[in-house]
Amino acid sequence: MKILVIGSTGFIGSHCVTYFESKNFEVWQADVNASSATKFFIINRQNSDFSSIFKEQQFDVCINASGSAHVGFSFENPSKDFELNVVNVQKILVAIRDYNPECKFINFSSAAVYGNPQSLPIAENSVAKPLSPYGFHKLQSELLLAEYHKFFGLNTCSLRVFSAYGPGLRKQLFWDLYQKALKSDVITLFGKGNETRDFIYIDDLIQIIDLVIQKGTFQGSIYNVASQVETTIAEAAQLFTNAFCPDKKILFTGESKVGDPNNWLADMKIIKGYGFKRQYDLALGLKKYAEWLRQNV
Numbered sequence: 001m002k003i004l005v006i007g008s009t010g011f012i013g014s015h016c017v018t019y020f021e022s023k024n025f026e027v028w029q030a031d032v033n034a035s036s037a038t039k040f041f042i043i044n045r046q047n048s049d050f051s052s053i054f055k056e057q058q059f060d061v062c063i064n065a066s067g068s069a070h071v072g073f074s075f076e077n078p079s080k081d082f083e084l085n086v087v088n089v090q091k092i093l094v095a096i097r098d099y100n101p102e103c104k105f106i107n108f109s110s111a112a113v114y115g116n117p118q119s120l121p122i123a124e125n126s127v128a129k130p131l132s133p134y135g136f137h138k139l140q141s142e143l144l145l146a147e148y149h150k151f152f153g154l155n156t157c158s159l160r161v162f163s164a165y166g167p168g169l170r171k172q173l174f175w176d177l178y179q180k181a182l183k184s185d186v187i188t189l190f191g192k193g194n195e196t197r198d199f200i201y202i203d204d205l206i207q208i209i210d211l212v213i214q215k216g217t218f219q220g221s222i223y224n225v226a227s228q229v230e231t232t233i234a235e236a237a238q239l240f241t242n243a244f245c246p247d248k249k250i251l252f253t254g255e256s257k258v259g260d261p262n263n264w265l266a267d268m269k270i271i272k273g274y275g276f277k278r279q280y281d282l283a284l285g286l287k288k289y290a291e292w293l294r295q296n297v
Contacts, residue, residue: 001213002026004059006043006050006092007066009033011168012108012161012205016063019206028057031066050092054099061104061213064092070171071112071259074134085137086144093148093156101154104218105145106209109158111198111226111264113139120230121267124160124222132259146220155218159209162226162266166202166285167292173197173233174240174286178293181245189250190257193234198226198266201285204278211274226266227278239283243290 003020007013008029020027030041030053041053043066067084068074074081089107096103112135113128130136145156165174180187208225216223234252241248268276280288 001060002028002058004028004030004053004057004062006030006062006064008037008040009035010065011166011170012164012202013063013065014168015166015202015206016065016209019210028059048088048091050095051098054095054103058100059103061106062092062096062100063209064089064105064107067108068134069110071132071134074132074137075259078133081133082137082140085134086140089141090144093144093154097148097152097154101152104155104213105157106212107141107145107156107158109142109160109222110135110138111160111162111224111266112259112261113142113160114261114264116261116263120263120265121228122224122265123267124224124270131261134259142220142222149218149220157212157216157218157221157223159212159223159225161200161205162224162264163197163199164202164205164225165199166289167296168202169289173236174289177237177240178244178297181241181248185248187237187241187248187250189233189237189252190255191233191252191260192254193232193237193250193252195233195260196230196263196265197233197236198229198264199231199236199282199285200225200227200278201280201282201288204276204280207279208271208276211271211276215274223271224266224268225271226264226268228266228268228272229278229282230263230265231282236282236286240286240290243283243286244293 032045115129
């Protein structure tokens, strides 16, 4: 199998490259950041173009792990967030339509499209009510994938990732905890601590990608990517400090952060039907992440 990973130097993208190379697939990479890899395409950061990639090579699967994944950034710079999460996706779809129409296209969406759901767990057919420009832009990217399947027959699917973490991650809750732990014995976080998330370790996420490639439908399809385990932010933060810096104290401000949902728990019936079995609970995953931080940061 020949796979293209766009955003190959990022958190999820780099893990995709490592995993699929380990399975002896032919893996090509594309990113705005340069790489020493031989099968690599550099993307122009200011004027992205994907046509030349699909003109030059034909792929069985394209995984788009590029784009912005930061709610705060989408409020500060909604135009750039739209470009990264919507315009670039449309450019990739056009290039696939024109030069590689049999390619299966996987795009990373986000649970941010759900906003604050009316009930838990959240199924893929739940009403989407984003709380941020980022969430709206991810929802627009999903609509693009549905459009290009319906009108042009492309094989597309969107993965709604919940709270992914693991070695290599340099943003979001656990990275924030790490940064604050280096500076103070008291770690201050937004919220009350009773907000909940559904965390998924990167290796389990990659397992889902593999299952979707093997068994998924590519009809503008949508899949939740999570563990189906609801954990409070307070519990998650304590598990991280236990693994990395047990002497630190955690305080919550009680102040809500704009764009952040209250409670998330994914319904994983579809992916479990493909054979997904979680390999990492949060304690084990955070132990692995803490080990990576000690050795690499």
